[in-house]
Amino acid sequence: MARGKIQIKRIENQTNRQVTYSKRRNGLFKKAHELTVLCDARVSIIMFSSSNKLHEFISPNTTTKEIIDLYQTVSDVDVWSAHYERMQETKRKLLETNRKLRTQIKQRLGECLDELDIQELRSLEEEMENTFKLVRERKFKSLGNQIETTKKKVKTSSIFTHFAFLSYYLSQYFRVM
Amino acid sequence: MARGKIQIKRIENQTNRQVTYSKRRNGLFKKAHELTVLCDARVSIIMFSSSNKLHEFISPNTTTKEIIDLYQTVSDVDVWSAHYERMQETKRKLLETNRKLRTQIKQRLGECLDELDIQELRSLEEEMENTFKLVRERKFKSLGNQIETTKKKVKTSSIFTHFAFLSYYLSQYFRVM
DNA sequence: GACACTATTTATAACAG
DNA sequence: TCTGTTATAAATAGTGT
Numbered sequence A, B: 001m002a003r004g005k006i007q008i009k010r011i012e013n014q015t016n017r018q019v020t021y022s023k024r025r026n027g028l029f030k031k032a033h034e035l036t037v038l039c040d041a042r043v044s045i046i047m048f049s050s051s052n053k054l055h056e057f058i059s060p061n062t063t064t065k066e067i068i069d070l071y072q073t074v075s076d077v078d079v080w081s082a083h084y085e086r087m088q089e090t091k092r093k094l095l096e097t098n099r100k101l102r103t104q105i106k107q108r109l110g111e112c113l114d115e116l117d118i119q120e121l122r123s124l125e126e127e128m129e130n131t132f133k134l135v136r137e138r139k140f141k142s143l144g145n146q147i148e149t150t151k152k153k154v155k156t157s158s159i160f161t162h163f164a165f166l167s168y169y170l171s172q173y174f175r176v177m
Numbered sequence C: 001g002a003c004a005c006t007a008t009t010t011a012t013a014a015c016a017g
Numbered sequence D: 001t002c003t004g005t006t007a008t009a010a011a012t013a014g015t016g017t
Helices: A014-039 A064-074 A081-107 A118-153 A159-176 B014-039 B064-074 B081-107 B118-153 B159-176
Strands: A042-048 A054-058 B042-048 B054-058
Touching (some): A014 A054, A042 B014, A064 B042, B014 B054, B054 B064
Antiparallel strands (some): A042 A054, B042 B054
């Protein structure tokens, strides 16, 4: 018997609370099911008891995941938004950085030079000149290393192989100079 | 009046269905609220009407996100991972692209040349040489444009300004040659 | 469409076994 | 702790405004 009007406030007695939780949970789920059938709706109920026990209801012919995905799509107060926005921002910045890097590379390939003013062209020219020298030196050094290695290998390699490399080296050497 | 036992089956009349949906939804939310207070529980209800309208209930002092996060932790249903993984993958790829672009630029600044073999050095050398020429030509052309502009402006500019620019132009010209 | 009424059904708090 | 009973509160279908 519901003796006296129910006061809606926390049931302090642990046992009564537990019993009421169980009963009302069933009631709630029953109502949810009726609503589903009567009104052709989809309902997801997720609940945690005071002891953090999970109970859920989900309308037949759907899944909780489906409902949550839809919820995410439809609702503006997007539970995922904090993460999502942050990642979107990161992605945006990375794309922007990549774009700038690509422009730099293009300019170092002689493209998009129109965008540069005379000062920028001068810097770039100087930079290219320096790097060109560095690369040339490096290549020369690399060739030097190779000929050293070849000298050491010469005893075990055929005179033909040795000669072939020497020819290549010399051609590169004069190309470089 | 609830005249006659309610049959739990879809209400075919569109209007009645809509009304019942609204009424029962309120009833359900009220019950959920009572359960929250009486039993110290947390409840999340997400529902979609037959016309895909979203309605939700969430216990006070919590958020839908919290409940869903907890739900995900406790149950095995993996709600966000699909989205999350996809974005992580995108980010990873962008960072990788970014890294490669930076390496290319460094090499075009004469750094990190150790990583290149002789063939790569040769390509790079050639590329640098070509670009250097392009940049030089471009600068020369840019200077040419400036002197043209200056010629046209000469009537309205002082002879001093004109002479000063010409000196600069000539210094650049001989620098370029 | 929202609200008011009301006969009835339904849910349930307190209690009992 | 659970299951059942029951007096009573609450919900609500159908109707009217």
